Amino acid sequence: xxxxxxxxxxxFMPVWMxxxxxxxxxxLQARKSPVGIYSEIRDLVLPGTMLETRPLQQDTEIILxxxxxxxxxxxxxxxxxxxxLQQGEFDLCDYLQRKDxxxxxxxxxxxxxxxxxxAADRLQPNSPGAGKLPRIGxxxxxxxxxxxIWVICPLILLLIKRRRKGQSNTSSGDPEDIADRLHPLxxxxxxxxxxxxxxxKLERSLIGxxxxxxxxxxxxxxxxxxxxxxxxxxxxLLEQLEDWLHKPNPQSPVDxxxxxxxxxxxxxxxxxxxxQ
Amino acid sequence: MDKEExxxxxxxxxxxxxxTVVVGQxxxxxxxxxxxxTSGHILLQGMPGLAKTLLVNALGKAIHxxxxxxQFTVDLLPADILGSEILDxxxxxxxxxxxxxxxxxxLADEINRAxxxxxxxxxxxxxxxxxxxxxxxxxxxxxxxxxxxxxxxxQSGTFELPEAQLDRFMLCxxxxxxxxxxxxxxxxxxxxxxxxxxxxxxxANTEFDIVSDEPVGGAEDLNNAIDQTHRVHVSEVFIKHxxxxxGRTRTHPSIELGGSPRAGIALIKGARARAMIHGRNxxxxxxxxxxxxxxxxxxxxxxxxxxxxxxxxADILNEILREMG
Numbered sequence: 001x002x003x004x005x006x007x008x009x010x011x012f013m014p015v016w017m018x019x020x021x022x023x024x025x026x027x028l029q030a031r032k033s034p035v036g037i038y039s040e041i042r043d044l045v046l047p048g049t050m051l052e053t054r055p056l057q058q059d060t061e062i063i064l065x066x067x068x069x070x071x072x073x074x075x076x077x078x079x080x081x082x083x084x085l086q087q088g089e090f091d092l093c094d095y096l097q098r099k100d101x102x103x104x105x106x107x108x109x110x111x112x113x114x115x116x117x118x119a120a121d122r123l124q125p126n127s128p129g130a131g132k133l134p135r136i137g138x139x140x141x142x143x144x145x146x147x148x149i150w151v152i153c154p155l156i157l158l159l160i161k162r163r164r165k166g167q168s169n170t171s172s173g174d175p176e177d178i179a180d181r182l183h184p185l186x187x188x189x190x191x192x193x194x195x196x197x198x199x200x201k202l203e204r205s206l207i208g209x210x211x212x213x214x215x216x217x218x219x220x221x222x223x224x225x226x227x228x229x230x231x232x233x234x235x236x237l238l239e240q241l242e243d244w245l246h247k248p249n250p251q252s253p254v255d256x257x258x259x260x261x262x263x264x265x266x267x268x269x270x271x272x273x274x275x276q
Numbered sequence: 277m278d279k280e281e282x283x284x285x286x287x288x289x290x291x292x293x294x295x296t297v298v299v300g301q302x303x304x305x306x307x308x309x310x311x312x313x314t315s316g317h318i319l320l321q322g323m324p325g326l327a328k329t330l331l332v333n334a335l336g337k338a339i340h341x342x343x344x345x346x347q348f349t350v351d352l353l354p355a356d357i358l359g360s361e362i363l364d365x366x367x368x369x370x371x372x373x374x375x376x377x378x379x380x381x382x383l384a385d386e387i388n389r390a391x392x393x394x395x396x397x398x399x400x401x402x403x404x405x406x407x408x409x410x411x412x413x414x415x416x417x418x419x420x421x422x423x424x425x426x427x428x429x430x431q432s433g434t435f436e437l438p439e440a441q442l443d444r445f446m447l448c449x450x451x452x453x454x455x456x457x458x459x460x461x462x463x464x465x466x467x468x469x470x471x472x473x474x475x476x477x478x479x480a481n482t483e484f485d486i487v488s489d490e491p492v493g494g495a496e497d498l499n500n501a502i503d504q505t506h507r508v509h510v511s512e513v514f515i516k517h518x519x520x521x522x523g524r525t526r527t528h529p530s531i532e533l534g535g536s537p538r539a540g541i542a543l544i545k546g547a548r549a550r551a552m553i554h555g556r557n558x559x560x561x562x563x564x565x566x567x568x569x570x571x572x573x574x575x576x577x578x579x580x581x582x583x584x585x586x587x588x589x590a591d592i593l594n595e596i597l598r599e600m601g
Contacts, residue, residue, distance in 0.1 A: 200516035203561065207601035221597035222565045229562065246558045248509040 041080040064095040084114030179260040210234040233262035289492035293338040300458030310549040316446025317422040340491030341380035348390035354397035384424040448574035508548040509558040530582035
């Protein structure tokens with residue numbers, strides 16, 4: 001008897017395993033998913049005509065999608081994807097309907113169970129705490145302050161620029177400025193108190209000044225210097241400097257005021273050089 | 277007539293004499309005189325047909341100086357310029373044959389066509405003013421002035437003079453084409469050259485045929501001019517200008533190789549001679565500005581960035597001179 005039971009079990013076991021393994025509905029009974037996580041069922045054969053999902057309702061417990069439909073003899077084989085929005089056990093067939101409008105009562109139950117991760121008594125999310133304001137005074141006040149700065153800053157810059165311009169106009173309009181600044185330098189150059197480097201710099205500065213003033217920038221330096229020498233006003237002080245700085249025996253008695261006369265009402269490079 | 281007046285007259289006569297055969301090259305005549313009065317050497321750079329050879333020929337004859345011309349070619353040897361020792365088979369002794377370098381005025385035509393060893397031999401003679409042939413060392417005649425020429429456009433088959441050798445030329449003057457009026461005058465003069473008959477034949481005269489062999493001055497006049505040049509006063513302020521200019525060529529961002537101290541010396545020497553030629557006994561910044569190009573341009577080398585931007589050494593030098601003054 002014992003041997004007969006064993007042989008029967010050996011004979012029927014593969015048949016039972018084949019029948020149970022090929023039925024996914026049986027698998028679903030054990031299937032559990034967390035709320036909010038999608039799960040899939042592949043190659044689920046459901047009898048009858050073609051099925052589709054029912055339109056979603058606002059308070060639906062499950063979102064169910066048919067991702068693939070393939071013919072399977074007189075039935076169809078489906079791939080399903082579903083996601084539970086509430087805890088509990090539900091029948092997926094409740095969310096399916098036939099395309100031809102016939103009843104789905106002939107479908108076996110497709111149970112799925114969704115488990116929540118929150119405690120059972122936790123029904124609502126935590127209420128958010130009161131946040132801190134990003135800046136003192138709030139967003140709108142910040143906007144107003146930024147707007148005021150936006151308007152005032154250019155005005156301040158404009159005023160500074162105008163004031164500087166006014167100052168430079170005043171200084172260049174000063175008829176005695178350059179001549180007065182040159183006076184002690186020329187006097188020192190005459191008396192040999194300026195130093196060789198200072199004398200050389202003064203001479204070069206005057207050449208540069210007259211080249212700018214006579215618009216000789218485009219000329220070659222040789223031509224420009226020749227024209228400066230020939231110029232009635234420019235030549236005066238340069239010739240005298242030549243006498244003092246380069247001649248072996250300079251003759252000094254000259255009227256500095258006459259020499260500096262062309263430098264009155266003048267502005268230019270010399271002023272910058274003198275300032276240095 | 278005192279010494280200064282004699283020198284002035286001598287210079288004026290040279291200019292007039294050269295002016296009778298060469299039109300519109302006053303500046304190059306001045307540069308030649310500067311080189312002659314300061315015992316420097318000059319490199320003339322210009323296109324063919326700008327009367328470089330005629331100019332030097334006329335200058336040589338005007339001052340009654342010995343004049344030699346060497347056409348530099350690729351197969352020229354140092355012995356062709358300096359001279360050599362020749363074996364006299366009858367007496368079985370070596371006799372010295374001096375080369376064309378033993379002259380007062382040597383025109384080295386197209387110097388960049390000769391091989392570097394020939395250039396080196398000449399430039400060494402220029403520097404040391406003596407030549408060694410065999411065991412003997414011979415001093416070159418006084419005055420000794422080398423006027424070299426080179427063509428700026430033909431570069432194939434030439435050996436460019438390196439900066440170190442260019443530095444030995446006190447001046448490098450770039451000749452320009454004459455202006456319209458001067459060119460018309462050249463053509464008119466050429467029409468009146470006429471012909472010369474010899475025996476039964478006749479040949480058209482060239483400009484060289486009308487250069488007078490009668491000198492306007494001799495060695496004494498030249499010595500006076502050299503002496504007078506050395507008396508020209510150079511102020512400390514002028515030296516400051518020179519140092520400033522040469523220094524700026526060394527620190528300019530576009531220049532790789534600036535002016536050497538020899539450039540500064542050449543500027544001062546040249547300024548002295550120019551001042552003397554212009555009737556002054558002191559140098560002024562005008563002399564410096566006028567000679568800056570001829571003294572400095574061949575001594576400075578631009579860096580790659582400046583060359584890539586299409587700048588020339590003349591542009592940079594003009595910029596420096598403008599910044600200075």
